[in-house]
Amino acid sequence: MNQSKLLSEIRQQFESQITQVPAILGGNPFWPRGAPARLMPRNEIADEMARSLQGDQWAVYEGGEHAGLREDLAQRFPGRRPILTSSGTVAIELALRAAGVGPGDEVLLAAYDFEANFKNVLAVGAFPVLVDVVPECWTIDPLGLDAADSPRVTALIASHLHGQTPDWLRLRDWCQAREVVLIEDACQSPARYALRELLGAEINGESALENFVGEQPVGEIVAFSFGGSKPISAGRGGALLLSTERQEARLRLYTQRGNEAYPLSELQALVVRPQWKFLAAHDRYRGQQAMTIEMAWDELRGQRHVTSDRHNERSLVSLYKLGLWYEPEFWGGLSRGRLVAAAQAEGLPLAEGYSALHETHSSKRYRCAGDLVHASAAGRNVLQLHHTALSGSEQTTREVVAILLKLKEHADQLQSD
Numbered sequence: 001m002n003q004s005k006l007l008s009e010i011r012q013q014f015e016s017q018i019t020q021v022p023a024i025l026g027g028n029p030f031w032p033r034g035a036p037a038r039l040m041p042r043n044e045i046a047d048e049m050a051r052s053l054q055g056d057q058w059a060v061y062e063g064g065e066h067a068g069l070r071e072d073l074a075q076r077f078p079g080r081r082p083i084l085t086s087s088g089t090v091a092i093e094l095a096l097r098a099a100g101v102g103p104g105d106e107v108l109l110a111a112y113d114f115e116a117n118f119k120n121v122l123a124v125g126a127f128p129v130l131v132d133v134v135p136e137c138w139t140i141d142p143l144g145l146d147a148a149d150s151p152r153v154t155a156l157i158a159s160h161l162h163g164q165t166p167d168w169l170r171l172r173d174w175c176q177a178r179e180v181v182l183i184e185d186a187c188q189s190p191a192r193y194a195l196r197e198l199l200g201a202e203i204n205g206e207s208a209l210e211n212f213v214g215e216q217p218v219g220e221i222v223a224f225s226f227g228g229s230k231p232i233s234a235g236r237g238g239a240l241l242l243s244t245e246r247q248e249a250r251l252r253l254y255t256q257r258g259n260e261a262y263p264l265s266e267l268q269a270l271v272v273r274p275q276w277k278f279l280a281a282h283d284r285y286r287g288q289q290a291m292t293i294e295m296a297w298d299e300l301r302g303q304r305h306v307t308s309d310r311h312n313e314r315s316l317v318s319l320y321k322l323g324l325w326y327e328p329e330f331w332g333g334l335s336r337g338r339l340v341a342a343a344q345a346e347g348l349p350l351a352e353g354y355s356a357l358h359e360t361h362s363s364k365r366y367r368c369a370g371d372l373v374h375a376s377a378a379g380r381n382v383l384q385l386h387h388t389a390l391s392g393s394e395q396t397t398r399e400v401v402a403i404l405l406k407l408k409e410h411a412d413q414l415q416s417d
Helices: 003-013 042-053 064-076 088-098 115-123 142-148 168-178 195-203 245-255 266-301 336-345 373-381 394-409 411-416
Strands: 081-085 106-110 127-131 153-159 181-185 192-194 221-225 238-242 315-317 321-325 350-352 382-386
Touching (some): 003 394, 064 081, 064 238, 081 245, 088 153, 088 181, 127 142, 168 181, 238 245, 266 321, 336 350, 373 382
Parallel strands (some): 106 153, 153 181
Antiparallel strands (some): 081 238, 192 315, 221 238, 321 382
16 A cells, blocks of 8 residues: 555544544543553463462572573573573663673763663773764664774674664674674564564464564673563563673672572563563564554655664564654654654653763763764654554554644644644
8 A cells, every 4th residue: 555545544534533633732632541552462471370379489589480481581592691680771781791891991882872771881880982873763873883992992782772773793793803792782672583584484374473583683692671661571670691601600790699689580580481472473563563654654754764674674673662753844843842742642652762872961971983963863853652552453553643644734733832
């Protein structure tokens, strides 16, 4: 279906709601109950919890579920050494410590990234070095690494972010040539796939997706999050994949203090385990809904959408939040903040992106290579659509587009009020 036909059909289908006064101006919200529930194997989790509560094993420090999750990760990611943690934020800090990063060292990271990554570098006594992102994107630009390099650089943090994934092979090659540890922040995206592979699994039926792994991570150390709003969630929690015995020894020396200092509980492990089995099927479905929204977003703004792929072959990732590039001039001058407030009043889980790190921290706390102009643009222009908006029916996805249409058609009114 071409873009014009898609928007025309949705406008006709939801004309009465689109023409109503926006909720932020006193009208009725499009989604009075908010976004759909997340995709989650609720029955399987409930069965496991009921079984566990029949005894007391759920209350132990590290029991069968804890060991089982480590084994699940070891099988899913061959050759890795899984470590379970209390959060994704802690996982990044522990990744730095496992890499041997400490006082006097420097760590490269994108100038547009989750703030905790910056603060974790400071927490281990090292110094952040900010690198610009790919133009009109929000992932670290490998072309900026040489200018940021120094003899003190010991690690590089690169993040899967808002549905985009960095050029991992170029990052890996750069790091290996300099003996720099590449830390892959997969807290937003616990999996990524070559589209042809995922479609191949689809041909063989839904059951083929249960044990479908996708592409293996590239980072020497990989961090996951099981936080409350993530695609795989236990409310809190995280995990690391280490590559060497030395990394594991460094980490154990720091975290073992009579017991595990940054633990994942037995119940959290129990909740996480079934979700991995359904991840590929859920990722594929969210990806399909995202494509519809991306197609509509193109026409709504009058400019192209920044796709999740900037390389030779489109990839599909676990979508935590779908990134959209917003420029007010295509919406009658409506500010990003006002658009977000209006969308949230309609029940749509839309949010502003991150602030660029160099614009929110003292220049004494970091060094940078260049003027970071593209990271600044990302800090001004990125929107994030939460994955629950991608988790409903195809009809729900059309409602997402209808909400955006409603706000676009009332942009002047929203701006002047």
